Every structure is written in structure tokens, then in C-alpha cells.
Amino acid sequence: MNKLWPYARPVNGRLERGWHPAPDLAAGNAQFFDPDPACVIQLRPLIRAEVPALNLSNPPNGLLYARTQDGSEFAAFIRLPQGQLKNDRASIMNAIECVGRVDLACAIYLRELAARTRWPRPATQSWTG
Secondary structure (H helix, E strand, C coil): CCCCCEEEEECCCCCEEEEEEECCCCHHHHHHCCCCCCCEEEEEEEEECCCCCCCCCCCCEEEEEEEECCCCCCCCEEEEHHHHCCCCCCHHHHEEEHHCCCHHHHHHHHHHHHHCCCCCCHHHHEEEC
């Protein structure tokens, strides 16, 4: 059985919600994320196979990923300028602001998680060259 993920996106001034098939994130996570379990919230670029088929005019280019203390996982497709797509504190906070435009309660929770995380090592912070 395929897992489904909820999505929400602004369309013509209103919020459209729905479901789409969940992509397999394991390959991208292994390629880009700091493996330290203390890094509970991280940001990375999307790989082509992960981009959701939602017919978006401005498709996402990044993934904000978090693990909670109870073992739950959170993933949000986001769009940031290429220069801000780094696995560092400033870029992660910008990504959380993107989430907040769609779901304020979720963004508040992510800010709390970010306040408790250890930030990734500098060698894993940027893929933009």
C-alpha cells in the first residue's frame, strides 16, 4: 500500500489541500544529511525523483525534514532562492517561515524543535557550490 502525504498550497488567494503519493526520501536523506542524530531538523535540495507531481507553476526545490522525540517524522517541500538552500540555521529558519505561510501551528512547533537542535557540521551545509 502506498503512503499518502497531505499537501497545502495557496491558489488564487485560498488554500488548496489534498493528498499525493509519498516519495521515497531515503536516498536523498543519505546523500545530503548530517548523520548525527542530534541534528533533528535539516534542510536539503530535492532530487528529481522526489518532486511531487502536483502541476505547480513554481515547484519546490528543497525539503525541510525533522524527527521528533517520539520518533515521528515531518517533511515539507519548500521553495527557497538557490542561495538560501543550505543546511544551516539561517536557511532552516527561512524554510520554517515558508511552512508558516501554510500552517502556522506547524511552524511554531518546528521553531521549538529548531531551538533544541544541534546544527549540522559546516562540511554538510551547502550544495549550491
